[in-house]
Amino acid sequence: MRLPRLVRTTPFRLTMLFQMFFAAGAIAFLGYIYIATAGEAARNADAEITREARSLETVYRHGGFTALNEAVIERASSTRPFLYLVMSRTGAPVSGSVGASPIPDPPDDHVWASFRLTETDADGMPVKRPARGLEERLPGGELLFVGADVGEAQSYVVKILNALWGAAALVLVLGVGGGLFVSRDVSRNMNALNEVINAAQLGDLAARAKVRGTGDELDDLAAGLNDMLERLERSIAGLRHAGDAIAHDLRSPLTRLRARMEAALIEAEAGRGDAVQALRQALDDADGVLRTFGAVLAIARLEAAASAPDQTQFDPAALAADVAELYEPLCEDKGLEFDAELAAGLTVRGNREFIAQALANLLDNAVKYTPAGGAVMLRVRRRSSGEVEISVTDTGPGVPEDKRERVVERFVRLENSRNEPGAGLGLSLVAAVARAHGGRLELDEGPGMLDGKGPGLRVALVLPAE
Amino acid sequence: MRLLIVEDDLEASEAMVRGLADAGHACVTAPDGEAGLKAAHAGRFDVMVVDRMMPKMDGVAMVESLRQDGDQTPVLFLSALGEIGHRVEGLKAGGDDYLVKPYAFAELIARVEALARRRETGSVQTHLRVGDLEMDLIGREVRRQGQEIDLQPREFQLLEFLMRHAGQSVTRTMLLERVWEYHFDPQTNVIDVHISRLRSKIDKGFDRPMLQTVRGAGYRLDA
Numbered sequence: 001m002r003l004p005r006l007v008r009t010t011p012f013r014l015t016m017l018f019q020m021f022f023a024a025g026a027i028a029f030l031g032y033i034y035i036a037t038a039g040e041a042a043r044n045a046d047a048e049i050t051r052e053a054r055s056l057e058t059v060y061r062h063g064g065f066t067a068l069n070e071a072v073i074e075r076a077s078s079t080r081p082f083l084y085l086v087m088s089r090t091g092a093p094v095s096g097s098v099g100a101s102p103i104p105d106p107p108d109d110h111v112w113a114s115f116r117l118t119e120t121d122a123d124g125m126p127v128k129r130p131a132r133g134l135e136e137r138l139p140g141g142e143l144l145f146v147g148a149d150v151g152e153a154q155s156y157v158v159k160i161l162n163a164l165w166g167a168a169a170l171v172l173v174l175g176v177g178g179g180l181f182v183s184r185d186v187s188r189n190m191n192a193l194n195e196v197i198n199a200a201q202l203g204d205l206a207a208r209a210k211v212r213g214t215g216d217e218l219d220d221l222a223a224g225l226n227d228m229l230e231r232l233e234r235s236i237a238g239l240r241h242a243g244d245a246i247a248h249d250l251r252s253p254l255t256r257l258r259a260r261m262e263a264a265l266i267e268a269e270a271g272r273g274d275a276v277q278a279l280r281q282a283l284d285d286a287d288g289v290l291r292t293f294g295a296v297l298a299i300a301r302l303e304a305a306a307s308a309p310d311q312t313q314f315d316p317a318a319l320a321a322d323v324a325e326l327y328e329p330l331c332e333d334k335g336l337e338f339d340a341e342l343a344a345g346l347t348v349r350g351n352r353e354f355i356a357q358a359l360a361n362l363l364d365n366a367v368k369y370t371p372a373g374g375a376v377m378l379r380v381r382r383r384s385s386g387e388v389e390i391s392v393t394d395t396g397p398g399v400p401e402d403k404r405e406r407v408v409e410r411f412v413r414l415e416n417s418r419n420e421p422g423a424g425l426g427l428s429l430v431a432a433v434a435r436a437h438g439g440r441l442e443l444d445e446g447p448g449m450l451d452g453k454g455p456g457l458r459v460a461l462v463l464p465a466e
Numbered sequence: 467m468r469l470l471i472v473e474d475d476l477e478a479s480e481a482m483v484r485g486l487a488d489a490g491h492a493c494v495t496a497p498d499g500e501a502g503l504k505a506a507h508a509g510r511f512d513v514m515v516v517d518r519m520m521p522k523m524d525g526v527a528m529v530e531s532l533r534q535d536g537d538q539t540p541v542l543f544l545s546a547l548g549e550i551g552h553r554v555e556g557l558k559a560g561g562d563d564y565l566v567k568p569y570a571f572a573e574l575i576a577r578v579e580a581l582a583r584r585r586e587t588g589s590v591q592t593h594l595r596v597g598d599l600e601m602d603l604i605g606r607e608v609r610r611q612g613q614e615i616d617l618q619p620r621e622f623q624l625l626e627f628l629m630r631h632a633g634q635s636v637t638r639t640m641l642l643e644r645v646w647e648y649h650f651d652p653q654t655n656v657i658d659v660h661i662s663r664l665r666s667k668i669d670k671g672f673d674r675p676m677l678q679t680v681r682g683a684g685y686r687l688d689a
Contacts, residue, residue, distance in 0.1 A: 287570070290568055291651065294548070294651070301549075309549070309550075309551060310550055310551060322646075325620060326646060326648075326652075326656050326660075327656060329656075329659040329660055329663055330654065330656055330659045333659050351550075353550055353648070353649060353650065356648060356650070357648075357650040360648075360650065360652050361653070364652060364653045364654050367654065368653075368654065426653065
């Protein structure tokens with residue numbers, strides 16, 4: 001048989017387990033209370049009886065047997081809550097408020113006894129009430145009995161006990177009820193989470209769990225789930241975007257290649273044109289397409305990844321010096337002054353290969369767009385913010401401020417760069433590398449206008465502080 | 467040279483065999499890793515060209531198994547997976563070089579020939595000589611016809627690589643990978659500029675140029 005769903009939930013089971021411990025604790029507690037109160041009542045009664053007996057003994061010592069008899073007769077007729085009996089040496093009753101001692105054998109010294117007292121109630125019916133009594137032999141050999149009705153004290157204990165049992169029952173009811181309530185509450189929140197997970201499994205990655213702001217572990221779970229879905233959604237959107245972009249980006253160069261080959265084929269069939277030259281051209285075109293494909297794929301992968309793979313710690317100045325060494329002769333050949341300012345002692349964490357490639361792209365652009373007689377400056381430094389900047393500044397035409405955001409997009413090339421080789425992916429890759437390292441790409445004006453040239457461009461790859 | 471081509475794309479395999487045969491090499495082909503392993507055990511080859519992803523047994527597993535059997539034949543991996551991690555994995559498995567698809571044919575031939583050459587010169591050399599060009603690897607000195615040539619450290623490394631592969635075409639990518647240790651494709655002809663500097667140092671003032679440009683492939687240092 002399956003238990004009801006609510007009863008099977010973890011919170012309910014936990015509540016029940018807790019209830020069990022609580023019940024055990026409550027029973028121990030009640031037992032202790034009972035022993036403490038019942039014992040206390042009996043001890044109180046005994047103390048009262050002893051005090052009364054001592055007081056009568058004092059009377060006996062000062063006034064003898066006669067004075068004792070008088071005192072007992074007087075006290076028995078007062079409202080004192082005691083039972084008295086004075087007996088002769090042989091145990092024969094002399095005076096008191098009871099007819100006979102409830103203790104059958106007169107003691108040599110003293111004896112305590114619990115007994116039942118028969119009284120008649122208001123309706124004339126006999127009732128038995130619990131009582132305690134002390135019988136002792138006086139110095140003259142006579143016997144004194146002092147007793148008390150302890151029914152009041154005992155009924156008080158019983159009242160306490162009943163109250164405690166009632167409280168225990170109440171605790172149990174509230175416990176089980178609370179357990180059910182808590183499990184229903186937790187179950188409801190859990191169900192909300194499960195619904196989100198089910199929706200995600202069915203492909204709805206936009207579903208989000210409600211974060212109630214209570215800061216408990218269920219809230220943490222909901223926040224974690226939302227965070228995971230967020231990343232998943234972004235990553236999938238990134239992949240989809242990359243797929244669309246690749247399809248879009250490769251269609252035009254492939255169309256061009258196809259058109260060129262078709263034209264060459266028609267010419268060759270007509271016996272005109274140079275077939276070898278056409279094939280060579282087609283091969284170059286295909287290489288171009290493949291290069292573009294590689295670049296787009298690299299950018300897409302970087303954009304889809306949360307962070308660049310294979311990261312290590314390295315000195316950015318050493319890497320920059322390495323890449324600079326590769327490009328310096330190129331600058332010289334083109335009549336550009338090359339300068340490098342590399343701060344020592346910095347470390348960055350990242351993918352060396354990607355950062356080297358990004359820097360190579362920046363230098364490539366600088367060399368490509370700076371006219372002869374200009375200058376290219378490579379700089380690695382730590383900013384006051386702690387970030388590490390790897391920047392390339394040139395004295396070329398620069399990028400107008402309103403176009404700086406656009407040139408970073410894939411395949412965007414400015415009007416004056418149309419006749420330079422390249423697909424317009426260089427800066428996009430640098431931007432993707434920067435993002436994959438938690439950094440950014442910054443474009444600024446270079447050193448300004450000089451001799452009608454400039455204003456130049458400063459492109460900075462800014463990596464976060466370690 | 468005897469080459470073993472292990473490639474599951476039969477058209478690609480056939481094109482490769484045609485091109486390599488044109489370059490004067492004898493090829494044996496296998497369509498998957500298991501067949502490749504059998505062929506490798508059955509014959510002796512100078513170089514194996516192994517596709518990374520194949521049915522039955524992939525290239526990495528095949529080469530790992532070969533290396534465990536003590537077969538040290540140089541292996542060139544071909545792969546559509548071009549990330550650094552993949553390259554490192556391929557080289558760890560016992561591959562000697564890694565070429566990402568698609569590739570230019572000249573690149574494949576240059577790399578296959580470079581691998582075969584590497585096997586021949588097994589011992590550690592302290593001295594290289596190509597024609598009248600000499601390189602002292604310990605003293606870091608280069609002389610041509612006894613005349614000392616002053617080279618920058620990178621130029622020295624570049625020349626060392628060319629001398630070790632004298633008579634063979636080496637591509638720009640190979641130079642970038644081996645001399646500079648970069649695995650990306652620069653947009654401009656940076657390598658050409660370095661070569662032309664080196665050329666001006668070792669060929670200028672001598673009657674015969676040694677550093678040749680190979681059209682469509684790269685460069686070659688001739689004795």
